Structure formats: C-alpha cells, structure tokens
Amino acid sequence: MDILLLGGSAFLGRAYAAAALARGHRVTTFNRGVSRADPPGVEAVHGDRTDLADLHRLVDGRRWDAVVDTSGQQPHDVATAARLLSGRAGHYGFVSSVHAFADWPARPVDADSATLDCPGDLPPGRPFANALKAGCERALRDNFDGPAAILNCGLLIGPHEPIGRLPWWLDRIARGGPVLAPGAPDRPISLIDARDFAAFGLDLAERRAAGRYLTTAPVGSATTGELLAACRTATGSDAEFVWTPDDELLAAGVSPWTELPLWAPAAEGWHGTWRADPATALAAGLRVRPLLDTVTDTWAWLESGGRAxxxxxxxxxxxxxxxxxxxxLLGRP
Structure with missing residues (x-):
C-alpha cells in the first residue's frame, strides 16, 4: 500500500512509519521537519499543514491507499486535509483521544459514549482545549468522502515518548532507595504501547475499516504496583516502594498526574481515568503486549540516548x- 502519514516523525507517527515499512508498505510523511528527523526509509515531504499551498504541493497529482493523521489538533486543519484527500485516499485513519469524550476522566467511557460539544467548522487557531479533538472528528466525518476510522487514544507509552511520564518513573526508580508510590499497588491502570496502537491502526487501514475505536489496553490489564515493579526489574534497581494513600498525598498538596505521573487518585473527577473500555478495538483485533516488555524497551531506549x-x-x-x-513526605532526611 501507499500510505500518507500526516506527522510521522515523533512517537506515534514514528511507530506507524516503522510498522508500515516493516509490512512492505510505501510511506510518505508530511510534517514541518523541525521536531524530529524523519524515519529512515520514508519519502519525507516537509511543509505546514496549516498552509494551503503546502498541502496542494503535497497532494496534487498523487493518490494514496490510506492516510493516517497523527497530527490533527484543530478542526479547521483536519477539515482542510480531509477535503483535499477525498478522492485521493482510499481510507482515512484519524488519531483522536479519550479527551474527546464528554464524561472522561470523571466517569467510565466506551466507543459509544457522547463526545464533547465542538463544531467541525471552527475557524483556525483555536486556543488549546480537549473539546477540539471532538471537533476534529466531526470535521473528518463532514469532509472526507470514503471510509474513515477514528481511534480514540488512551495513555500511550513506549520508546520515543516525548512527554516523559514512564521515563520519569524509570529514572526515579533507577536511582533506588525509598520511592513515594501513590495510592495502592492493586489499583488498575490501562496503558498502551504506541507500537501496538500503530499496528492496530494499520490493520484498520489495510481492511478499510470505518467507525470509532477506543484504543487502549483492556480495563484492569495492569496495576500501579505491576508498573512500578516492571520499572524496578527493567532498571535493576533496589527501589523500595512506600505506598501512600491518596488522601495523604492530596492533603500534602501533591498534584495528581504531574508531580507523580500517571497517578489518578480515587477522588471526584478521576474515577473514570483507567476505565475507558476498548471492547470495539479488541473485537476488531487490537493486541496489547505485556507491560514489562514495553517498560524494558523504553529503558533501553532511554539508556541509548533517548532522554534527548x-x-x-x-x-x-x-x-x-x-x-x-x-x-x-517519606519522613527521610
């Protein structure tokens, strides 16, 4: 297949490119060429998706079997790309987010849950808001004439993660000693390796499958304790986990999600964080590798220069x- 990646140089886009090339597909990436080097083996076209002239330079006289959009953040930009690619691409896969659902993270969601109220025809350059992903979904549906798959992404981890949630835990646990561990070790979490997400997205593109797929690991597939233990195993650390109740951490002013990455307390507004149900994706063939494999690979990448x-x-x-x-908080000097 000829595949166009809108993005393609960082994290999830990079995972898509690597997986597609490994399957023997031909890959064109389209990005600004400023954040990361394009993966080896792709045809790299540099341009700005917000610039109509750049988009015309990309698409004029060309066709692709599938387009994968990992970079759409503004409904206007997704609408423009979808219109230009109608008739030029056989399938459109759009990477959305669980943030598009109206009830997440306060309550559990699934692929049929209501999304936030955001029109698909907003003018360009809207300030960042979670609702914009819902608007991007509507922009795609309204402007692409062909089968389209919307993949609502859960929490992505793995090599090349740019934000650093799992890398922070790996670095902290590698230092060893007593480690402040949030909540309880048996608290369920659901994390998905970007490489598994990309493999599933390519499966959908190859089948020209349409519809919405909430794409993350099964609910309860891992626990916080298993995650931290995997970090200890991968790093060879002697870390000692000091499990600290949510209410103590909150009372001490510890910020969920950022001060202790991936910590979602059992508190109002957080109850649905790890209860996004990927049943539709699992039924369509989503496969999720063991958490320890992802953690081990991420540590190896960090140690080989990935921290940059x-x-x-x-x-x-x-x-x-x-x-x-x-x-x-640990009561240590």
Whole structure:
C-alpha cells in the first residue's frame, strides 16, 4: 500500500512509519521537519499543514491507499486535509483521544459514549482545549468522502515518548532507595504501547475499516504496583516502594498526574481515568503486549540516548515531584 502519514516523525507517527515499512508498505510523511528527523526509509515531504499551498504541493497529482493523521489538533486543519484527500485516499485513519469524550476522566467511557460539544467548522487557531479533538472528528466525518476510522487514544507509552511520564518513573526508580508510590499497588491502570496502537491502526487501514475505536489496553490489564515493579526489574534497581494513600498525598498538596505521573487518585473527577473500555478495538483485533516488555524497551531506549527526545513536561507543567518534597513526605532526611 501507499500510505500518507500526516506527522510521522515523533512517537506515534514514528511507530506507524516503522510498522508500515516493516509490512512492505510505501510511506510518505508530511510534517514541518523541525521536531524530529524523519524515519529512515520514508519519502519525507516537509511543509505546514496549516498552509494551503503546502498541502496542494503535497497532494496534487498523487493518490494514496490510506492516510493516517497523527497530527490533527484543530478542526479547521483536519477539515482542510480531509477535503483535499477525498478522492485521493482510499481510507482515512484519524488519531483522536479519550479527551474527546464528554464524561472522561470523571466517569467510565466506551466507543459509544457522547463526545464533547465542538463544531467541525471552527475557524483556525483555536486556543488549546480537549473539546477540539471532538471537533476534529466531526470535521473528518463532514469532509472526507470514503471510509474513515477514528481511534480514540488512551495513555500511550513506549520508546520515543516525548512527554516523559514512564521515563520519569524509570529514572526515579533507577536511582533506588525509598520511592513515594501513590495510592495502592492493586489499583488498575490501562496503558498502551504506541507500537501496538500503530499496528492496530494499520490493520484498520489495510481492511478499510470505518467507525470509532477506543484504543487502549483492556480495563484492569495492569496495576500501579505491576508498573512500578516492571520499572524496578527493567532498571535493576533496589527501589523500595512506600505506598501512600491518596488522601495523604492530596492533603500534602501533591498534584495528581504531574508531580507523580500517571497517578489518578480515587477522588471526584478521576474515577473514570483507567476505565475507558476498548471492547470495539479488541473485537476488531487490537493486541496489547505485556507491560514489562514495553517498560524494558523504553529503558533501553532511554539508556541509548533517548532522554534527548523527552521534555519531562506536560504542556507548561514540569513532570515529577521535587526530591526534597519526596523525602519530606517519606519522613527521610
């Protein structure tokens, strides 16, 4: 197949490119060429998807069997690409997010859950908001004449993760000693390797499958304890986990999700965080590798120079608890 990747140089796009090339497909990437080098083996076209002239330069006189959009953040940009690619692409796979669902993370969601209210015809350059992903979905449906799959992405981990949630835990646990562990070790979590997500997205493209697929690991497929234990195994650390109840952490002013990455307390507004149900994706063939394999591969990537790709930030917020604050909470000097 001839596949166009809108994005394709970082994390999930990179995973799509690698998987597609491994299957023998021909891959064209389209990105600005500023954040990461394009994967070897692709045809790299550099341009800005917000620039109509750049898009015309990409698509004029060309056709693809499938397009995968990992970079769509604004409904206007998705609508423009979808219109230009109608009749030029046999399938459109759009990577959305669980953030598009109206009830997440406060309550459990599935592929049939209502999405946030956001029109698909917004003008360009809207300020960041979770609802924009829902608007992007509507923009795709309204403007692409052909089969389209919407993949609502759960929490992605694996090599090349740019934000650094799993890398932060790996780095912290590698240092050893007492480690502040949030909540309870048996608390369920659902994480998906970007490589498994990409493999499933390509399966859908090859079948020209349409519809919505909430794409993450099965509910309860792992626990916080298993995640931290996998980090300890992968790094060969002597870390000792000091499990600390949610209410103690919240009372101490510890910020969920950022100061202790991936910590979603059992509190109002967080109850559905790890209860996004991927039943439709599993029925369509989604396969999820063991968590330890992902953690081990991510540590190997970090140790081979991958930290240069990690921001250890969520938007403007640094990830990770200050070591002095952690020691204080642990009651250690």
């Amino acid at each position: 790709e990690v921001s250890y930030r969520q938007l403007d917020t640094p990830l990770g608890i200050d070591p002095a604050k952690e020691r204080e």
